[in-house]
Amino acid sequence: MTQPLIERDDVRPALLGSSLNALLGRWLPRQRWYAGRGRRITEVSVAAATALTPECFHLLVRVREAGEQDEAYYQLILGAAADPPPRLWQHAIGQVDGPTGGALMVYDAVHDHRVAILLLDRIRQGGRTGVLRFESFPRTSVPADLTPRAMSAEQSNTSIVYGDRLILKLFRRIQRGINPDLEVTAGLARWGHRSVPAPTGWFFVTEPVWGTLGMVQPYLADATDGWELALNSASTQGDFDKQAWGLGRTTGELHAALAQAFPTSTPEEHHLPRLAEEMLHRLKHAADAVPALRRHVPALQGIFAEAATTRSDLPLQRIHGDLHLGQVLWADGAWHVVDFEGEPSRPLAERRADRSPIRDVVGMLRSFDYAAHMSPTPRPEWAERCRTAFRAGYSEAGGFEPADAPQLLRAYEADRAVYEVLYEATHRPDWITVPLKAVARLADPR
Structure with missing residues (x-):
């Protein structure tokens, strides 16, 4: 003691x-x-x-x-x-x-089990402590006497698991307003959507900013991370087509549920030209920082310009915002989607904004590409089978066929690959060849 x-x-x-x-x-x-x-x-x-x-x-x-x-x-x-x-x-x-x-x-002290127990008790009981407010859904119970353990994997937040029944996610960077992870999961829970674990409690701060501090959800103790499953399949030349198809369908159902739970919006007339300008701006910024990108700038600029002139009736809506294989779990014979926080370094208003569901589709397509290139021998053919299966599953439940918007799909994927190049150059230089190969493929699809 x-x-x-x-x-x-x-x-x-x-x-x-x-x-x-x-x-x-x-x-x-x-x-x-x-x-x-x-x-x-x-x-x-x-x-x-x-x-x-x-x-x-x-x-x-x-x-x-x-x-x-x-x-x-x-x-x-x-x-x-x-x-x-x-x-x-x-x-x-x-x-x-x-x-x-x-x-x-x-x-x-997040790693002190006494403090972890205290936090869950405060959420379970509700009320206020100083500038902190604790709440839970009246119709749900947050059990007491669960043994806590802080998860070792540090990402953009810190998570504490309680007795393999609950997980408390602590948001480290706090911005003014409700965190999208709480907002979206609570909204989907009201509509009875089952692929996303519903929040059972949360706490927030009222001064000097009003912001979400953490949320409690059921913990899927026997779940397997989608990235782990895909990486194992790619490494062993396994068949992941069925799982990829199911993941596509789950993603389509998620987008359909989000379009019910939250208002959608019709893109303004100049939405796509502005989007192309933003993509080009990000490309130029990344090329300034990563010389290997510069030879692809003219081709990528052409991809973005082509997307700007495309006609699309696809509504804008709430999406996941950072969808990839690490954000999905396989448990009890079904896929579950987690972590709706978006990119924590981006402004909260941007993360809560309506965007094209193609953005989520592309995030998963790029994730398959990463898994295929992480094995000792790259398996691009494995990635292409998974990408095809994912798009087919999505088209059955998502309300549109991604392949019907090839210019937009290609532009979004190019924009995502450019982001990945800059990210890897900054954080994981050993991985930079994966997105650089994708950029080269997109720039010259022959």
Whole structure:
């Protein structure tokens, strides 16, 4: 057990002093979920602090970065102890001065099971604690006495699993407004859509910004990640066509359900020309950063220009926004779709906006391509079979046939591949050949 530390009134200045700000300025850029990696932090400050226990605080941290006009907010749950348990040392952030002159070790308390239990209890009970509000659906129950474990895979958020029954997703970057992951899953639940786990509880902050902090959903304990299944199939030259067809159908059904649960919109007259301009802007930005892209710029520019003159009656609607094989789970003989947060580094209004469902279709098509090239021997023919099967399954339930809009499909895929090139160049240089091959194929389809 942690040593009896300090009184509530004493730990606050120890955790919230200037020494913590400097500590966080060094720690934040190293976290996988930090959206500002590559940009210099100019200021870190605590915007809101709520005591959860005498030695643990929920913090909303304000970050300012060089070259960025707007400030960013991040959710942290920090503990401070003179001698924390050994299992928490790997989550240590650093030391600050304690109230009596001794040093206190500050650690990421998301990994402290006592804090994890407390968070779920607060959500189950509902109510307020400082600037925090906790709620759950009245018609659902959030059980107590479930053993928590923080998942080791750090993405753009942090997840805690409780007794293989529930999962609490903590959103690390907090933006003003409801998070799309909560908004979309709750909207689909009201319509009885079954391929998306329905939220059972959530909590949010009211000051200095109103934003979603986390949500609770059923945990699919026996589920297998779609990426893992596809990668295994591609590596062993297996037949994934049936699963890809089913995934296409599930995606089509999802889009149909989203069009029922949320209003759709008719594209404005200049929607496609503006879209092509945006794609071209992203291409030029990526080509400036990645020289290998530059020889493909004229061909890709032609692809975007052709899409700008295409006629399309396809409505704009709410979509997943970041659909790929890592966002789907296979459980109980069916596909389930998760993680509707979108790209956390993008503005919330953009992530909640109506967009073409082709964007989601292309995200999955590109994911098959990645799986095919991750095996020791690339399997492009495997990817093409999966892509064909996925489109066929989608056309049965999605309301349109993706192949009927070839110019748009090609433009969206080219735009996605350009994004992937820039992402891999920044984060995973060893993977950059995968999207570069896709760009070359799209630029010269012979």
